[in-house]
Amino acid sequence: MVFQVHFWAPTFKWGISIANAADFAKPPEQISYPQxxxxxxxxxxxxRYSTVITPRNLNLLTVSLAMAGTGFYQLSRKIRHDYFSETEPVASKE
Structure with missing residues (x-):
């Protein structure tokens, strides 16, 4: 019996990558580390999974690479803002 990898799931995952790319304009303060x-x-x-299954699913590979790339870029923006920005932290009023 031959199993086929359905293409709808990777296709709908493009929505996550597109939404993440649209958030590039979002201020770094609003980026979530866990997300x-x-x-x-x-x-x-x-x-990785998309390369080891048979048959290889190139749609899943490309969308997953896009997700990893946009997520990594957003994390790097957040880390640069939180740890390497030149702005002084706001002192709390007591």
């Missing part, structure tokens, strides 16, 4: 970590790790894991 972007999940997007990045999911992209990496499914990229």
């Amino acid at each position: 972007q970590t999940a997007v990045t790790v999911t992209g990496v894991i499914w990229s």
Whole structure:
């Protein structure tokens, strides 16, 4: 019996990558570490999986690489803002 990998799931995952790319204009303060970590790790894991299954699913590979890339870029924006920005932290008023 031959099993086929259905193409709708990877196709709908493009929505996550497109939404993540649309958030490039979002201020870094509003980026979520857990969300972007999940997007990045999911992209990496499914990229690997898409290359070892038979038959290889190139749609899943490309969308997963896009997810990993956009997630990694968002994480790098957040890390640069939180740890390497030149702005002084706001002192709390007591």
